[in-house]
Amino acid sequence: MNDRVELEPAAFLDRLERTAWRTETPCGNGTMVWRSWGQGPVLVLFHGGAGSWRHWAHNIDVLSQEYRLLVPDLPGLGESAFPPVGDDAMAVARIVAHGIDIILGADAQFDVTGFSFGGTMATCVGAILGARARSVTIVGSSGVGPAGSAVELLKVRHLSGQERVDTHRINLNRLMIADPAKIDDLALAIQEWNTRHSRLKTPTLSRSGALPNALKLVVAPVNGIWGEFDAPANPRAPQRVEALRALRPDADVRMIPGAGHWVAYEAPEQFNAMLLEMLSRTRP
Numbered sequence: 001m002n003d004r005v006e007l008e009p010a011a012f013l014d015r016l017e018r019t020a021w022r023t024e025t026p027c028g029n030g031t032m033v034w035r036s037w038g039q040g041p042v043l044v045l046f047h048g049g050a051g052s053w054r055h056w057a058h059n060i061d062v063l064s065q066e067y068r069l070l071v072p073d074l075p076g077l078g079e080s081a082f083p084p085v086g087d088d089a090m091a092v093a094r095i096v097a098h099g100i101d102i103i104l105g106a107d108a109q110f111d112v113t114g115f116s117f118g119g120t121m122a123t124c125v126g127a128i129l130g131a132r133a134r135s136v137t138i139v140g141s142s143g144v145g146p147a148g149s150a151v152e153l154l155k156v157r158h159l160s161g162q163e164r165v166d167t168h169r170i171n172l173n174r175l176m177i178a179d180p181a182k183i184d185d186l187a188l189a190i191q192e193w194n195t196r197h198s199r200l201k202t203p204t205l206s207r208s209g210a211l212p213n214a215l216k217l218v219v220a221p222v223n224g225i226w227g228e229f230d231a232p233a234n235p236r237a238p239q240r241v242e243a244l245r246a247l248r249p250d251a252d253v254r255m256i257p258g259a260g261h262w263v264a265y266e267a268p269e270q271f272n273a274m275l276l277e278m279l280s281r282t283r284p
Contacts, residue, residue: 032073039068040067041283042068045112045118046096046119047077047078047118049200049206050195051074051117053073054078054193055194058264058268070100077197077198086200087205089208089214090210096125111279112125116139116140117202123138133219134220135278136220137224137278140225143206143208144212144243145233154167154171155167175231177262179259182265187265222251225254226256227258227262231260241253252281256270
């Protein structure tokens, strides 16, 4: 089922919520919230910074036909509690890895894919859980390769009404989505919800060196996907692709033409097909 065009944003997101299996695992003084869709081999999806599970709204229906998706709100983001240590990527990843152990069991295997900051978390979890990770896929992560151009975002917390919506649209175009025509009502609704629930300062963690350091410890096959016009990487997005290949010569690394940072949303058909093809190498 794919009704992302036909349904209004609230109805579409509500349908995804209602069809998900929800569970919670320990996180700081509260819990980390996880959602699951589908059956089969497990694919864990980590959203980006200042995000939530909603970053995967255009991918859940398709990917859950092939996999059991396990999709959390990462610590300090979405509905999940703030982690005890918020300035150490590996410390945050240990909370996430513990949650995977609780939900799947200590011996279960899985593939893991992370978008942007989620790529740092995916790599760290892959390092922590070793051979239990069948593969690690990094999507648009800034922790790989040279620093890109600075992206100046406008403040929205003091705004309301149409001015707030218009500012979200500007920010989405600057950072997340290359084609302004792809910034639809659903993207704006997701951005608004995510912004209201974001507490963890993820850019510092993404740029901390945790991703390349953890990548040295990952024993699983590695994949990478970037949009051609990924704003945090530009004008050096190709260098990030080459940097990942240099770190892991065995990695399957690709670019999706015309797409921006939030490539899984902006180009879902290409992204879903590409990710499923990459994962087919490690599918049990």
